[in-house]
Amino acid sequence: MSLSGRDLTIGYSDRVVGRSLDVALEQGEVLALLGPNGGGKTTLLKTLLGILSPQAGEVAIGGRSLASISIRERARLIAYVPQVHNPTFAFTVESVVLMGRTAHGNLFSRPSAHDRTVAARTLEQFGIAHLASRPYTMISGGERQLVLLARALAQEPQFVVLDEPTASLDFGNQGKVMREIRALAKAGHGVLFTTHDPNHALRAADRAYLLRAGERVAEGAVGSVLTREQLEELYRAPVEKLTDSASGHAAFLPG
């Protein structure tokens, strides 16, 4: 199954953000979306999720048009991990993860025993089962990101779409989230994430999609797309490349 956008014009009612965008994501692979602020990353992401309708072109999942799929069925195919935010109410971690089961029940249903089992299993999977009864407002940013990941997996989706999953995390938690992203792909999910750090794309993604001012600058395997020249063109800023002589791994520094 693949999630794809063909010849997309994306944007809001009052303005077009990007045109003629083609993007495809297969199950089992990780695609990183990079580009400067205001370049259309979040808009493209929301269009692929079905939160925004494309102004032209079509988003399809498994050969079916996303527009023809009900919002409930969509949530069982694609899960969204938003940026970590401060919630209004102090729901427990378990309640937050149970919300991931919304699409598996009807409008009036309460979480079933099976729903609770799935929620407990995903909490276990991310090593945060001990947080289950803690208020979501009283845990750290890194823990919240893991809770949101657990909630996404509780949807039992085929695809997981993450908006800047490493943005507000400390160094150690950034690494943890990237490892979890790899694990999701290994378990057969198609994963799409946006990031401001090309090193995170190098680390966690198979392919990279570079977006600037609503246009695709480049797309391909991270090794071939994420070069110093390409990044300098993408961000219009000088970039330095470092290579570790022992492992051969590369990393980029801005400026």
Next chain:
Amino acid sequence: MTRPFLPGLGVALGVLVLGLIVAFTVGRYPVTLAELVDVIWSRATGGQPTAPAAVENVVLLVRGPRVVAAVLVGAALAVAGTAFQGLFRNPLVSPDILGASSGAALGAVLGIFFSLGVVGIEGLAFLGGLVAVAAVYVIGSFLQSRDPILVLVLTGVVIGALLGAGVGLVKYLADPYNQLPAMTFWLLGSLAAITVADLLPLLGPVALGTAVLLALRWRINVMSLPDDEARALGLATGPLRIAIVAAATLVTSASVATSGIIGWVGLVVPHLARALVGPDFPKLIPTAALLGGGYLLFIDTIARTAAPVEIPLGILTAVIGTPFFIWLLAGMQKNWS
């Protein structure tokens, strides 16, 4: 530190039962607890009460309707406030945020202005609340925005101000000796004039709206997330928002039409309930209903017994609500950044 549900619900139930006992026994004609139990027991079993007929009259005809109305109105306002706080993702929202009270106020003063009688006044107040919220909703939906919730609230504020001007105009034109005092009294809120006949028009809408909100309680949890997130979780937020607003408005308009404007209950009680059982709406809604009923019962008992004349309910709830609100704002800097 999750808060256990049943003990919290028990506390709320305890407040309600205590409120019932106090409301029935305290007053210008004191009734003892034994007499109260006797009257209710004999009514329930169809026997003959041993208490004097005057006691039976006080319990069943004088205090009975007023007590029932206080419980229903308090519960209704608390449930509506709880639902709106979730829907608008803001713990400082009250049930009249979308103009239900201002619409009801305009309906009521118009009813008084045209001397329509009690049924006409209450009917117009009820309709006024519904029409005002419907207007806010329709106008808010026409204004395209990426933040539909914010637009809805701002539209509510604007329409509320316009309706307030309408109320002012009607009061200005009203007969200052008969109509104006009636309007002022109505706008301050009171349960003094409640009769048995008022209870059914109140019970119907309150029961219907509360039943809808209770049925949707698990989904209201998800509705308290940002709109994008709720939709990505598989919830058609648009139709569900209409259902929740309609149910909460039905409940609020019926209450306001019966009791006049009683502020603060729908704001304060959800917080007390949240302190008891936490923010989970399936637990919060029944707790808020019990607590709201008990709360307004205590307030109403104070209103009719504390002074030689009745104190308007709206004044009492404000006197208690304001310091509470300030305390809430102080705590908010810590908890809801």
